[in-house]
Amino acid sequence: MAATLIEQMIEDPDGRIQSVMVHIGESPIAWLHARGHLSEQHYVAGDLLRRDWEKAGLGARVTMCWDGAPRGERMAARQGDPTLAQLAARDRFDGAIKAAGPGLADILWRVACAGEGLIAAERALGWPSRAGKLVLTLALDRVAAWYRVP
Numbered sequence: 001m002a003a004t005l006i007e008q009m010i011e012d013p014d015g016r017i018q019s020v021m022v023h024i025g026e027s028p029i030a031w032l033h034a035r036g037h038l039s040e041q042h043y044v045a046g047d048l049l050r051r052d053w054e055k056a057g058l059g060a061r062v063t064m065c066w067d068g069a070p071r072g073e074r075m076a077a078r079q080g081d082p083t084l085a086q087l088a089a090r091d092r093f094d095g096a097i098k099a100a101g102p103g104l105a106d107i108l109w110r111v112a113c114a115g116e117g118l119i120a121a122e123r124a125l126g127w128p129s130r131a132g133k134l135v136l137t138l139a140l141d142r143v144a145a146w147y148r149v150p
Helices: 028-034 040-055 084-100 105-113 118-125 131-147
Strands: 005-011 017-023
Touching: 028 040, 028 105, 040 084, 040 105, 040 131, 084 105, 084 131, 105 118, 105 131, 118 131
Parallel strands: none
Antiparallel strands: 005 017
């Protein structure tokens, strides 16, 4: 399967606007790893966190539920109880975020789960340029230890 690329205008860390081709199927964690900015251990830890976030269903729903409205007693049975796998993923996600710590969890969630780039995450958090990579690697160190990534 061929990579899906789109042209996007981005601002580099020096404030210059440039046109780049972006692979829309590649996460920011995978992008950083592919270019040597994150170790294999960091990449695996970030990917495990993202998988647990997705499996737990913590992301926003982007589709409409077209099921008919249940009636009467059947409604209680169709509330959509979370599965054991979802609950386990939620527990792992919560544990990993707690292990990262309050000062590191923000950028970790933004980059690994929400798919924000480092520059966008730094701006959203009001951080100076290039601070995000250092803080992200510290967070990924803690998450890797929590997931017991070798």
